[in-house]
Amino acid sequence: MTRPASIARIETDTPLDDPFLERDGGRYFNRELSWLAFNRRVLEEACNPAHPLLERLRFLAISGGNLDEFFMVRVAGLKGQQMLDVEARSADGLTPGQQLAAIVEQADALMASQQAVWRDIRRDLDQAGITVLGSRSLDTLDVEQRAWLDTYFQEQLFPVITPQALDPAHPFPFMPNKGMAVMFDLVRRSDKEPIRELVMLPAAMPRFVRLPGAEVARYVAVESVLKRFSHVLFPGYDVLGAAEFRVLRDSDIEIEEEAEDLVRYFANAIKRRRRGRVIRLELETGMPDTLAAALREELGGEDAIVTETGSFLGVGDLSLLADEDRPDLKFVPFTPRFPERIREFGGDCFAAIRAKDIIVHHPYETFDVVLAFLKQAANDPDVVAIKQTLYRAGKQSAVISALIAAAEAGKSVTAVVELKARFDEEQNLQWASALERAGVQVVYGFIDWKTHAKVAMVVRREAGKFRTYCHFGTGNYHPVTAKIYTDLSFFTADPRIGRDAARMFNYITGYVEPAGMEKVVLSPRTLRDRLMTCIDAEIANARAGKPASIWAKMNSLVDPTIIEKLYEASGAGVEIDLIVRGICCLRPKVPGMSENIRVKSVVGRFLEHSRITAFGNGALLPNDGAVVYISSADWMPRNFDRRVEYLLPLSTETVHDQVLDQVMVANLIDNEQSWELEPDGSYVRDTPGEKPFNLHRYFMVNPSLSGRGAALDGDEVPVLSLRRKR
Template identity: 60%
Template structure:
């Protein structure tokens, strides 16, 4: 397998005395991404509940960042690991920088909530709306508390006779300082909020003049503390929330991977405390005790005068007010398949085609497996499952195939973060149905999105493949923009078989005809294509690179892009999230532009395009889609697939429509200033832009990509020559 060159090329290499001038810090870049997500909560073009959804997403994003990335850095500090980041910072220096950014982000979240609370109140939705509680509503709420909360909470005295209670990851609790009325003695009590409870209680509409009034459970616990503690006077109270280290550390030599993961998931729930959030009015005596008992070495401790656990607003987003959400969008079923009366195999056999989710339905992927399960000519199915979600559509199709007597193999990735438990459940159900379940490598995740069906036709076997950029997850397929490629090209079939053999039997393929896979050849393929563009530029020929990805952090490829820029190659990247590359820096990357798109859908597909001696887009361009971002983990520690697009129609659709639309978007785009590190929203006065274009809106309102060919002529993405791509002026404000 390929080695990781970055391990021997640390960011503090003496030959590179100023890495911060060449690279952005990964963690701070991620926080900048979440800041862009949060900014959508203030977007006046969005309905109010959708703005609240973005606020909630920014909260859940931040929780995961703390539980994984901050926890990892804190662990390095505890272990005295001094390895520096790509920009030359030690773990302790990164934690110090993160601390300030996290606090600033939390302040922005509370400000956004304050604004949205007022706007929603004007629409009759009151978040934590105690001021709306009248006499009748008060009586109802008190009765509800006594019947629904009192039976399930367990007040616990914090004294030497009782061990300090365990506070679960993400757990919210309240501490009370009490004085006994009979003798004046004091004690501290803790009440933990059961995570099975909804975060908010909705008052009956008939008690609130038809308006929606929602009260957070933890506020009810404080409001009705007298019910929980009769005979005591409340001297002080405070609400807190805990986040714990949630990463899984897996031993390389594990004899029983399933048992290992079950125990690791249990350990995650009891991981080191990484963040403690406190309400501003938290009682000082109770705070001292909490700090002492939780063990807060390297933990962030933050205070807020607003709501703890912003992610909990997801419940409010689901309030039954459709006029305050985006109009419903129904994905189109791929027309290529409809032309063949819904027969997926007939459609694939006629011609390769690509499906663009969520604009085109994920149901075609499920139908591919369902029809394979029911088809008597299908003899074998092989399926990679990274995230399948909690809806069993794909799982049921595989089970049906096994029960029909077909040979079914499922590669179930147990290391899919936060989906481990769900994947263990599916693995058990698949095995019970007779599916051969493989867990792949212990030290690498299988992240490639591949499905392979072997079908008997005319006395021979024909292989049909689905290759994608997204997970086999029916819920995220309605939210994430991804590509699904269907082909019966024998070369792809042979390569897919070798990929599965690599994962299931650990047999490295000697040659591959179409696919490049990590950690073996994927990075090398991209480097070779970049080098080809560099050579073309040095010959004075057109040279250009377009890329679309979720993140770029791998130092070697960043340096290769810098080399391309210096040679005169025009590099344009759409990087939704983390970007350690500094674009547009004189003498380093003046020919590189980086933009980020944040909108109604989550940009998730990865596309890599190389001009190959012609201006982009062109029929001669080399184009790939992939499951891999340009990160160390994707290139060295995961099994990924890089898929070349050979079919001319699909080539034009991916390059001349999907990729080009992303480059031309002006309404959801941010441009990165490589000198300051600031992202400028297109249209805010800092960005030069021509006619407005919304790539999500375009694909929602234009015909299906799959199989339309020349029928798209009247509704294509505008020519690059007709539109001006957004650019930063030399000195943005």
């Protein structure tokens, strides 16, 4: 199958050579450049001919939104260090200035590739009956369509836009974060007097207007409408030039030590974020020099990164087009399963969990089981208490509703709401207020640390005693992301884990040090140490001549201490396979340093999000005696040192086998959505060959081991075979 030409442009325009490889010995990849490499892999999915057209468009939009957030947070932080003359070097030995120079070069190349991919997809959309019209092509509309657009402009757009002259009497207006505007250079016909005008796009209105008509979907961007009706906006003027620009601002929120009232601090900080310093000024390619110079002076200054980004700014907004009602251009709808084990108990979550631990694999198994667990707890008269961490819960959260219902039913409900969940701070403040009004005890946790662990515990009165039921998730209590992120939900009534969960909540709510933890490992206390101890055990096995192996799956691998320990393990002969979706600072397959370490990244229909670690424990993986953990933590310094995270061992046979023999093996043998990380930092896409395997397709078709139930015993789950590549 022939790949679109835009893929070749991505590969050509974004060289992955590491100029610092020879200088510092090349022990680490740069974190920021590794993230850009990940976003290139996302962009390549927009060129994947195996994906339906609107899904390719969605991948393009995701890459654009990702890049915006990268600049608003990561680049903003580096820029702040540079402005303060901070010369602290990254793990790979670069100063903030050196990192920024490399980032700008690769980000500009990535944005150029986004524009190339958009041109290809736009052409394909047109052939499929979805047309995106520019301002010039609006003249090709028929009389009826032009009349409709004229009415739309007069009645919907004209009342909400405010043209502003730019002169000494009208200073340059404030541009909000991600704000976009069109600047016009005009000349008055009566006296040939020049004037410059600015029109900001209304933030409350959709970026695209859909013209009426069912046979062909025609869209036009708001900025194109403004250009088309410039004669109405500026009667008596001739337009000499018009071009769009867009602003990204510093959007990170830093916690100050004197922030005694965390709620008030975040309410004010969210407002300040909208006015953060300009980090990136994006200009439409071909903008007249006079307009570009004016914008650089007003918005860019010496601190902002100014870039010409092509003919379409704000690639993330293209997601609006992907919502067009064309099922033939989207993935075949998938309906997640409800765990049969719970159905066998008549939908009684507590009875099913009491019988045996269950692990649920989202999105293949529905997030509704988590909601059912919480709703049953809210309605059950024998439940006396519920405790829950909330990191990201979404805008329409059934989780919040269940907690409110439980509190209103007279149960003791505690919610640990994390205000520092980036870009969800405002939503979480609103949820906290609603929970408190219902009588929920709301706690905000630590000032300096984020509570990132996803844990719920329910205390129930049974036979005159209390039993604790727990849920541990590798992802958020978010019903929307649970449909597209692959995560694990572990349910247990193990009293040891219940006691550990209670200790964890006491740690967060009352700063009570969790002494005597029986099963659960917590950061920032002992999580890194436990991983180091487990790696040391594999090193000892290798040196004793026993089989030694480590498998780990995560979103990011950055922590230098863990990386050095993995290098040590590789040198001792431990076979290490890592599945790292995003950032990876470890350099694999380098003789004498990491020759026994292999790293792959899986990017496909679903976003791989679960965190899993397995240690061979004296035998090659997979094996029945392997030590298997699930976790909420990636292997990054912030997760080990500045967040409350958990690491939980899995011992129940079906749960252990599902995570190790199904989830991990499927990720390792996938060859349709996988990329191999090479020693030079490049990622090479796997070729399926004679035995193609798509892990997402496999899990959509086959039931899980843990939740499948006796009703499915005759429907055997295919045994996955690991084909080791050495």
